[in-house]
Amino acid sequence: MDNNMKFFNTFFTLAVISLLLLISNVPCEAQLSPTFYDTTCPNATTIIRTSIRRAISAERRMAASLIRLHFHDCFVQGCDASILLDDTSTIQSEKNALPNINSVRGFEVIEAAKLEVERACPRVVSCADILTLAARDSSVAVGGPSWTVRLGRRDSTIASLTLANSDLPGPFDNLTRLVEAFMNKSLSARDMVALSGGHTLGQAQCFLFRTRIYSNGTDIDPNFASTRRRQCPQTGGDSNLAPLDLVTPNSFDNSYYRNIVQRRGLLQSDQILLSGGSTDSIVTEYSNNPQLFASDFANAMIRMSEIQPLLGQNGIIRRVCSAIN
Numbered sequence: 603m604d605n606n607m608k609f610f611n612t613f614f615t616l617a618v619i620s621l622l623l624l625i626s627n628v629p630c631e632a633q634l635s636p637t638f639y640d641t642t643c644p645n646a647t648t649i650i651r652t653s654i655r656r657a658i659s660a661e662r663r664m665a666a667s668l669i670r671l672h673f674h675d676c677f678v679q680g681c682d683a684s685i686l687l688d689d690t691s692t693i694q695s696e697k698n699a700l701p702n703i704n705s706v707r708g709f710e711v712i713e714a715a716k717l718e719v720e721r722a723c724p725r726v727v728s729c730a731d732i733l734t735l736a737a738r739d740s741s742v743a744v745g746g747p748s749w750t751v752r753l754g755r756r757d758s759t760i761a762s763l764t765l766a767n768s769d770l771p772g773p774f775d776n777l778t779r780l781v782e783a784f785m786n787k788s789l790s791a792r793d794m795v796a797l798s799g800g801h802t803l804g805q806a807q808c809f810l811f812r813t814r815i816y817s818n819g820t821d822i823d824p825n826f827a828s829t830r831r832r833q834c835p836q837t838g839g840d841s842n843l844a845p846l847d848l849v850t851p852n853s854f855d856n857s858y859y860r861n862i863v864q865r866r867g868l869l870q871s872d873q874i875l876l877s878g879g880s881t882d883s884i885v886t887e888y889s890n891n892p893q894l895f896a897s898d899f900a901n902a903m904i905r906m907s908e909i910q911p912l913l914g915q916n917g918i919i920r921r922v923c924s925a926i927n
C-alpha cells in the first residue's frame with residue numbers, strides 16, 4: 603500500500619467510526635465533572651469556600667467536624683447528603699444512628715452555605731456536592747492537602763438509620779472488621795489507614811476511649827494513659843473531650859501516625875493499625891513521610907467522595923439540606 607492509500611484507509615475508518623457513534627445515539631452516561639456548575643452556577647465553589655472558611659475561623663474544630671460529616675454521609679447509601687435529612691413521618695434520620703447521635707456536627711454550617719448558594723442559583727447545587735467541597739475546603743483551611751473535586755452528585759430522597767448503624771466502622775472494631783468496612787465501600791486497606799489520618803484533627807468523647815486508657819495494656823504509653831485519665835474518669839464524664847491527635851489537633855499533619863508509633867493513639871481503632879498486622883508498614887511509612895501521607899489522603903478522599911453518587915436524573919436538588927422538597 604502506498605502512503606496515499608494508507609491515509610485514505612485511516613480516514614475512511616475514522617469516518618465510519620464517527621458515523622456509527624452519531625447514529626447509535628447512545629445516551630451520554632451522566633458522570634461527575636470538575637466543571638459541572640461552570641455554566642449553571644459559576645460562583646458556587648467560591649461562595650461555598652468563603653462560607654466554610656468563615657465557619658472554621660469562628661471555630662477551628664469545625665474543619666474536623668465537616669470532614670467527618672462527609673465520611674459519615676458517603677459510607678451510608680453513598681455521598682448523597684442522606685445524613686443531613688431530619689426525622690419525618692417517612693424518614694428515619696441517620697442523625698440518630700449510634701455513630702452519629704451527639705457526635706457528628708456541622709449541620710448548620712452546611713445549611714448556611716446552602717442558603718448562600720441558593721441565593722445565587724436556586725435549585726442548582728446539591729447538598730451532597732456542598733458537603734464534598736466543604737470537606738476539601740476544610741482540609742485546605744487547616745493546612746492539609748487540596749484536591750480537585752468532581753461535581754454533579756444529587757441529593758437522596760431517603761435516609762437509612764439501619765445502614766448508618768451497620769456500615770460505619772466503630773472504635774472497638776478489630777483490624778479485620780475495619781479493613782472489611784472499607785473494602786465494602788471499594789476502598790483498600792491503604793485507603794483505610796490514610797483516611798484514618800483524618801484523626802490528625804478533632805476531638806473524641808471519653809466513653810469512646812475509656813476502656814483503652816484504663817486497660818493497663820502493653821499497647822499504650824503509660825504516661826499518655828495517665829494524662830488522658832485526668833479528664834476521663836472511670837465513671838462519669840462520658841462526653842468529656844480529648845484531642846484525637848495529642849500534638850496538633852487543630853492542624854493537618856502526620857503526627858497522628860507518629861503518636862501511634864509512640865503508642866499514643868487515642869482510640870483502640872487508631873492503635874490497632876499498628877498491632878503486628880498488615881497495616882503496620884503503612885503506619886510507619888506515613889509517620890516518616892508527611893508528603894506521602896498528604897497525597898495518599900487526598901487521593902483516598904477523592905475515592906471516598908465518589909462512592910455511589912446519584913447522577914443524571916436520579917435523586918433531587920434539595921432546597922434546604924435537612925428536608926426533601
Ligand code: HEM
Nearest residue numbers: 666667670673705771772773797798800804805806807871
Ligand atoms: C477507620 C475507622 C474509623 C473509626 C472507628 C472512627 C471513629 C471515630 C470516633 C469514635 C470519633 C470520636 C467521635 C466522638 O467522640 O463523638 C471520631 C472522630 C473523628 N473522625 Fe473518625 N473514625 C474512623 C475513620 C475516620 C475517617 C475515614 C475520617 C475522615 C477522613 C474520620 C474523621 C474523623 C474526625 C475529623 C473526627 C473528629 C470530629 C470532630 O472533632 O468533630 N474518621 N472518629
Ligand SMILES: *[C@@H]1O[C@H](CO)[C@@H](O)[C@H](O)[C@H]1NC(C)=O
Nearest residue numbers: 642643644645646721722723
Ligand atoms: C458571581 O459573582 C460576581 C462577582 O462577585 C457577580 O458579579 C455575579 O453576578 C455572580 N454570578 C452569579 C451567577 O451569581
Ligand SMILES: *[C@@H]1O[C@H](CO)[C@@H](O)[C@H](O)[C@H]1NC(C)=O
Nearest residue numbers: 774775776777778779780782
Ligand atoms: C473481629 O471481629 C469480628 C466481629 O466482631 C469477629 O467475628 C472476628 O472473629 C474478629 N477477628 C479477629 C481476628 O479477632
Ligand SMILES: *[C@@H]1O[C@H](CO)[C@@H](O)[C@H](O)[C@H]1NC(C)=O
Nearest residue numbers: 768769779780782783784786
Ligand atoms: C461487609 O459486607 C458484608 C456483606 O454485605 C457484610 O456481611 C459485612 O457485615 C460487612 N462488613 C462490615 C465491617 O461492615
Ligand SMILES: *[C@@H]1O[C@H](CO)[C@@H](O)[C@H](O)[C@H]1NC(C)=O
Nearest residue numbers: 813814815816817818819836
Ligand atoms: C489497671 O491498674 C490500675 C492501678 O494499678 C487498677 O486500679 C485497675 O483496676 C487496672 N485495670 C485493669 C483493667 O486491669
